[in-house]
Amino acid sequence: MKATKLQDNHKLSLAGLLISLGIIFGDIGTSPLYVVKAIFNKGIIEKDLILGSLSCVFWTLTLQTTIKYVWITLNADNKGEGGILSLYSLVRKKAKWLIIPAIIGGSTLLADGMITPAITISSAIEGLAINNPTTPTTPIVIIIISILFLIQRFGTSIVGRIFGPLMLIWFTMIGVLGFLYVKEVPSIFQAINPYYAISTIISHPNALFLIGAIFLCTTGAEALYSDMGHCGKANIRISWIYVKIALILNYFGQGAWLLKHAGTAIGEQNPFYAIMPPSFVVYGVAIATIAAVIASQAMISGSFTLISEAVRLNIWPKVTIRYPSDHKGQLYVPSINLILYIGCMLIIAVFEKSSNMEAAYGLAINMTFIMTTILMCFFLARVHVPKIWIIIFALFYFTIEFSFLLGNFVKIEHGGWLTLLLASVLFIVMFSWHSARKIKNRYVRFVNIKSYFPMISELSEDTSVPLFASHLVYLTSANNKDEIESKIIYSIINKKPKRADVYWLVHVDVMDNPHTKEYIVEQLIPNKLIRIDFKLGFREEQRISLLFRKVVEDMVSKGEIDITSKYNTLRKHKIAGDFNFVVLEKTLTPTSDIRWHEKIILDIYKLLKRFSLSEEKGFGLDSSFVTLERVPLNIPDTKEVVLHRLDKPV
Template sequence: MDPSQSLVSIHYAIKKETWRRTVVLSFQSLGVVYGRLSTTPLYAFGSIDPCHIKSGQQIYELFSFVFWTLTIIPLLKYAFIVFKADDNGEGGTFALYSLLCRRANVGLLPSDTSATELMHLEEGTPSKMKAESRARRAIGRYKSSHYLLLLLALLGSCLIICDGIFTPALSVYSATSNLRRSLSKFAPRFTSSENARQSVDKYLKRFIPVPVACAILVCLFMLQRYGTNRIGVIFAPIVIVWLVFTSGFGLYNIIHHPQILWAISPTYMFRFIKKIDMTSLKLLSNIVLCIAGSEAMFADLGHFSKRSIKVTFIFLVYPSLVLCYAGQAAFFSQHLGSSDDVAHLSESVTHRHLQHIFTILSLFASLVGSQATITASFSIINQCQALACFPRVKVIHTSDKVRGQVYVPDANWMLMILSLSILIGFRDISAIANATGLAVICGMLVTTCLMSLIIALQWEKNVAFLSVLFLLFFGSIEALYLSSCFLNFTKGAWCIVVLSLIFMTIMVSWHYGTIKKYEFDVENRVTVDWLTDLSPGLGVSRVPGIGFIHTNIVTGIPSFFSHFITNLPAFHQLLILLSFKSLPVAYIPKNERYLIGRIGHKEYKIYRCIVRYGYRDHVRDVNDFEDQIISSIGEFITREERHDELLIMQEGRMIILGTNGNALVPIVGGESCQQVTDIENQNPNYRKRKKVRFLLPESSPQMNSSVRKELEELVEARESGTAYFLGHSHLKIRKGSNLLKQFLVMAYDFLDRNCRETPIGLDIPHAALLEVGMVYTI
């Protein structure tokens, strides 16, 4: 297979789907992707104070903004343009950034020459690529543009996480407020006293919205561990009933007040802008909530498929929302001033008994409405962690069929605690709505900026003009909403800025510490000649078994292992230097995942294995992973002589291998004890595992005797046991460093000590683990 076509072929193999599968995914996406967008009528108009509305005509003008904003942003921008920039079926801020890393060479992640060259083979060699544009050369040349794009991507990721905190609080609190209003209408039935009714209403305001909302939020976040697939099946019917119910009453109000349809004309928007002032501009910060959830359409792309998300929005969600908002605006305009709650969606449900049904339905819908931002937060945290921009957290892949569906337990509880804190701290739907609106529109602006660069750099045609047009058209609309959101900075929007700064500090510190550790490892590595030449002088002995040395560098011997050998002169008869390399792509095909090479002469029995993975790849199990490494090395030994002889001597020359080699025959036995050699005490330790033994295939004329002998030594070493060497770093700040560097290093060190252990994802037994401490002077 041509390497340049490998990612394309794997993409179509994964994403190829029939219409039947599209229908199934569309159904599930309703409960995950569109729950947020479908429930925006609960708080878009409902967060407006009726006192700020001057006339019914102004409501018509606001509805015109709602209609055209829904049409331009989620429909035109996302469904028809941004979806074209998916990264092999994956979406989100980091998907756009990973595309820029590959197309404009702006990546700042620790990488190596060999991995970079292989990425060029997958994406198209430089000779096959078209001539670089001026924009690509300019962006690739200046380092400041690299940092700017990374900060932009991190900012967009922080805003999506903030959205996952505020949206559950906003949607659930809006629904419980409807419950409070519904219960307060029962008060006249039990008492005729006005004072008693006021006391009941005061009691309900105090004890219904916040406690009930907190209980619902806890239940919502506890459901996340069941995975996107199950949650989508449970929540999708609720969204369908919700959309039918709200659009039905919207149509009912349109029939009674058909003049609202005239407000679809954009002249109503121009009329609003012509007489705009500070008070009316603030109203747009509430209107922007009508598109809250549009960013999740793109961020949740990996959970489903592009076609299923697009079909669902165009044929169901978009027309339902237009009908609902039109009916709500029609009722609002005709009953302006009748009550303080006239702007709420529940008031437009005119039938008294159906209002109570609406209250119950809105509670369930609010649960669904929060799901899209929660799953989007999981997706973006998984991407950030894979690209070394977020502390180590556990990521659970909840589906074997759809690889993008993930659950992050640590992030789930963090989101729950922060969402509860926001709800209890503010206790005001307007303040929470102001903060949510700022997070929504800032995230969309980040996507607009990155997408304009994608258009200019990635699309084949010379579309610099289209790139500028995209930025100016969508950017001007979003800038108008952004200005209105900043007018409410002191009324809740400040919280988004604070949380974003906290998350940005965490991400930047982690990225900075990762880069500095990598640079330290590169500067202090030793050559294999040091290891082999020094061994006789130190009296180094080779003990039976295999030693896995986990390192970030891909050339030379890591400094922590040389430190280990200097103090304890013994290592295994077979060494495997193992590196995990995250590449800015969604997935790496299994047949191209491993790069295997040899270090030094054959008699050294030292191999290097680079495991490449994308930001959506599944984390490996320890048993399967170890077996795959042994199998790949066996395949390397058999294929080595067919390649250039420089592979034997020159480090950095490697062979691309998969996991399905046939050099060794695996035999799966029952559960047994595998011996693990403790080279410090020279005593065997044992751990239980699913034993996979390897046998050599029957003799064949194609296999050289030296190859067979080396394979036998590999099998023998595997039978003797394995040990894992990990470097445990202690960061020390160099004297004279500036305050910013000191702060970033201290923040990274704190996060490193308090987050999960090494991100390898291997359940290494303690008896087989050797951690070597090293002081890193940064």
């Protein structure tokens, strides 16, 4: 039923087109607020630069956004879902090292989520200074961003319903304003000729800086792919036609205004507001602010979704994820909300004005574009696209994106260092968490569970051993049903024998599909040892306690298991036996076989563990039914110990 609803939402419809306008195109749709201003950077307005830069903008939107993302990348949908981690889930079996571009892409996308609210809302609010130059815009920006992050905990589904109509007003407004200027200077359409773009890039003395500024026109393309699950590729592709026309008209309208003022210094003027009639500026600022808030909201929501996927894929520490409303896909991650807010405030404190933020913007998201291209090459191979086309795709887009990266590198000394630093910190967190788990898994030893069947069966009936629980549940990482971690056997038999009427083994397999919710039950020892394998999509909440209870209820209703307590009094009244989850917290003892860089990773992992959820909370277990046991994964070999025994005391 849910799958049918999802498919219905993805069908081409007026509602789907409106949702696309409200959620998908917020970031790229607000780029006209600052792109042209960033290109001219307070300098002299030159005619050749006007045509050249507009030509670059037109062809960047065409090649990068339209062809790469809207036409090609949207085909890489994972059961209707998009985004770099969804793409990684489709290709991760191709090569283990693909986790690196996935982590880089995820961390740079999060860093972009910190600067997007700051630059878009600042650019919008600064329009107030046109009629009132003394207006302090920075405090207003801080207040708006603070309110935006504050309301996240309450859910935004109600606000989300009006995003589409509001963004329709926005795109219509920027398209009409641009058209009014374009019709006065129709010669501006010469810029469609790619000659002007190529000539400007080759001959302009500040070509690298120019490339970095032009890149800002397509920064929302990755968000366009990430949010595909909200409305489907058909609605995105059709609505993009309207969005692109509106964007091109506005960019060319700003270009027409620049042609009229060629030879003068642009100074602090923003061509976006300059093409508005003076009496309309106040309304324009209001609509721009609303559009900027919507773009910021889309980026924040996208960051929450990204982190929830990263947690399930074990590349981010387990954190609290809340569902503030019944609206599909509505997430709230308190820790990420705080991190993004602090990042926004830091960017505002360092740069203050949008013109300064432009120097830092683009570098991080440029890295995401490159990582997406790498993963897309493997996806195209997966769907059997001929190798020659994959090579052409790779060469073409690597050339474009590395050229943009070269231009964005110029921004490092002008503020790009901050977003690069933020992205690096996020990368270290993701890489350390993922790598530490791999290091720990290296020391996990598995044994053949079948050889323990007789002992487990006898222990269950051995009344000389106190009953630990009627039902004893262990979480196992063993993919093979015939294997089990040696530490679980140690916990049941050796550490302190644990008698139970029934032993349960629960295994969670994170699937490549986003919304899979399946399970398999196998009675390894009938009514004594039962294994449940949950197959959950990477976007599904891992509420193991609730899912386990549902499975047990289904088994009871089908007569597959009797969970009535074996205590005489309780059995007489048909009271169910108690359930106890045993969670094994695996620890590593520092030894010489752990390399120096692995020790650093493990130290970072220990630090992150302090801020992450415990194992039982991470799996949604009720702590009142959980026993936590610390077990060492590696015990130093006594063969290495040199010790001499004395016959008599000295």
